[in-house]
Amino acid sequence: MAILAVENLSFTYPDEEECALQAIDFSVEAGEFITIMGQSGCGKSTLLRHLKRELAPHGTKTGNITYQQTNLADLEARTAASEIGFVMQNPENQIITDKVWHELAFGLENLGVDTLTIRRRVAEMASFFGIQKWFRQDTATLSGGQKQLVNLAAVMVMQPKILLLDEPTSQLDPIAAMEFITTLKKLNQELGLTVILIEHRLEDVLPLADRVIVMDKGTIQFDGEPTALLPTLSQLNLLEALPSSMRIFYNLNGTGQPPLTVKEGRTWLSKQAINQTMLPIQEDIKRQPVLEVKGVYFRYDKHADDVLRGLDLTIGEGELFTLLGGNGTGKTTALKVLAGLEKAYRGDVKVFGKKINKYGHNELYREVLGVLPQDPKVLFLEKTVRLDLETMCTSLQLPTDRLQEVVSLLDIAYLLERHPYDLSGGEQQKAALAKLLLLQPKIILLDEPTKGLDVRAKQQLAQILRSLQQQDVTLVIVTHDIEFSAKYSDRCALFFDGIVVSEGMPRTFYSGNNFYTTAAHRISRNQLVNAITPEDVVTLCKS
Structure with missing residues (x-):
């Protein structure tokens, strides 16, 4: 049975003629990991905010959203606040308090949870996320990656059943982003948490997804497994949004199931004919x-x-x-x-x-x-x-x-x-x-x-x-x-x-x-010397 269902949802912002969302239909099973992708302005964030009642944008809406067979608008405030968590793109916009420990406890305090339960849950989450060393620090002193981890922990301490994330790694460096995505994988696989994620960085996310939803102009163009994405993204001219392994596979006319990860890409590339192993070294242009x-x-x-x-x-x-x-x-x-x-x-x-x-x-x-x-x-x-x-x-x-x-x-x-x-x-x-x-x-x-x-x-x-x-x-x-x-x-x-x-x-x-x-260099570095983009890899294989 679906934990969340969206039925014929359409939405228009005030004073706008075009719909931001048009006849959106999909359902989510408990424990699924779903990635939503599409070009900027296609309606991804608008859709995600409709799933979190308190963040739904103002405008004209038709259709219905249900959570565990109850209309989202009819949910008790406590249930809506605690069971559907939301992590924003900018960590600065979500942190409220001055101390890490208080940020973790803030949501539970507002729900009126007793002190002993708050302490137990906060201690558990701080341990799970490895926050103990900076548990008493000022939130203002944290790095971007630490702030986003605190945001996630502060949501998880509420014990949500669905976690919504709107491009949570957009302000993180590559290593911090990888660690954040790894944490989401643990939450999904070890706790059975339902995850719905908007993300443009697909290298690390796509291999984790059970389903991918592709949006364009306020409509759903694709809803299925990641390995079946190529035809749809080709039609929408969004192939470059795919992980490097899939782009290399596509441009070298690969057959069968495309590789999703760096590891799968390395294995697939090792079986291909390579005509040249190194591209010419660029000349350093002298500039004023x-x-x-x-x-x-x-x-x-x-x-x-x-x-x-x-x-x-x-x-x-x-x-x-x-x-x-x-x-x-x-x-x-x-x-x-x-x-x-x-x-x-x-x-x-x-x-x-x-x-x-x-x-x-x-x-x-x-x-x-x-x-x-x-x-x-x-x-x-x-x-x-x-x-x-x-x-x-x-x-x-x-x-x-x-x-x-x-x-x-x-x-x-x-x-x-x-x-x-x-x-x-x-x-x-x-x-x-x-x-x-x-x-x-x-x-x-x-x-x-x-x-x-x-x-x-x-x-x-x-x-x-x-x-x-x-x-x-x-x-x-x-x-x-x-x-x-x-x-x-x-x-x-x-x-x-x-x-x-x-x-x-x-x-x-x-x-x-x-x-x-x-990612292209990680895929090819044992076989090619200085390829750093998928185009480089394709050039060396075809030349």
């Missing part, structure tokens, strides 16, 4: 330095430890430079110092050969340097995207034709009349980038720009970045997205303990790493 960092030290408080410890970095004109590293290592802090938003207490930051503190505010942030923050919402001030952009043009006395040029470049005309907060993650990134491009900066710093983006949105972002590079715009990107970095970077660097510990061109950089490397 535009951003130079020499011996920079920074701390947030004079009594605190240094976050940056002698950082050295040189970035050339027109370069796309990606900076990778674990959560909490200081990457975002480094970006803030590069942008002049934080001031180093030792060392120099130079922009076009001039110390950053010698620039006036208007001089630096108009036509020299722009910053796209991790949360693009902070850049929006008005009720529509059009009004936001027009207000900026008016207040800064920008040429009237510049707005149309930016709208055309980013292809966002269809977003202009919408509220910025109603946009999907990818749409918000594009609208926020439009505000920056109005200023025509020569250097753009981006913090996690691919966070929450589907494969098609990433391709569009990459095309935009390439067009900017052709105009000699320099791009510095802090990211956890290894696949994006490997495919589009001119140079990559690994950030650790407040400094850059290694850097190089993508093929050399990723071929030398074990964990901070691509």
Whole structure:
């Protein structure tokens, strides 16, 4: 018997003509692990929020959702709160209290659970999740991965029967993301927890899923086993969303059941004919330095430890430079110092050969340097995207034709009349980038720009970045997205303990790493020397 059933669900947001959801029908058996995928704006998050009554969006809804044969709207408040858990994309948005132990106890306290039971359940969950060492820490001091683990533990202490997760690994580094997904596997397999997960990172998730639901334009296009995905994703042009092993299999015209995991991909590839084992080494292009960092030290408080410890970095004109590293290592802090938003207490930051503190505010942030923050919402001030952009043009006395040029470049005309907060993650990134491009900066710093983006949105972002590079715009990107970095970077660097510990061109950089490397390289490294993308593997097999 189904634990959850969605029947003919349709939904339209206020003042919108098109349905966000159209005639959605599916049921969920207890203990299933279901992954929902699809391009940004297809309705995934809208659907998931309808399954958690307290988070359902405002608008016009038809159809029915039942939980254990009871209409979701008729559930007792206690049952709805405790038995259906929800983990959000941004861990910052879900943490409420100041201490880890209090965060774990908070939900039970609100349900009026007795103190002894709270202590027992909190102790059990803290032990299960390995939180004991930082049990009494301030939540503000935790890394992104730790915060997301606390969110998950705080939900699990309520003993839910269904766990809903909306891109929970989007802000985690590759190692933290893998650990988080492994924890979900344990919860599903050892506790029988029903899991419904929205995720764009499918390398580690897809092998765990019993079913995959593919959405497009508010409808379900596929509902079945992961190994049967290829025909549907081919029709929707979403093949690049698949794990590297499946993409390699498809592009080499594999027959039979496609491999899902790195291990299965390695086994399958070992049986294929390989014509060449190594791709040509890329030439290092000499570029004029535009951003130079020499011996920079920074701390947030004079009594605190240094976050940056002698950082050295040189970035050339027109370069796309990606900076990778674990959560909490200081990457975002480094970006803030590069942008002049934080001031180093030792060392120099130079922009076009001039110390950053010698620039006036208007001089630096108009036509020299722009910053796209991790949360693009902070850049929006008005009720529509059009009004936001027009207000900026008016207040800064920008040429009237510049707005149309930016709208055309980013292809966002269809977003202009919408509220910025109603946009999907990818749409918000594009609208926020439009505000920056109005200023025509020569250097753009981006913090996690691919966070929450589907494969098609990433391709569009990459095309935009390439067009900017052709105009000699320099791009510095802090990211956890290894696949994006490997495919589009001119140079990559690994950030650790407040400094850059290694850097190089993508093929050399990723071929030398074990964990901070691509799935394609992990699949092929015993047979191929420097293949780092599925396209590289296919090229070497076919050449």
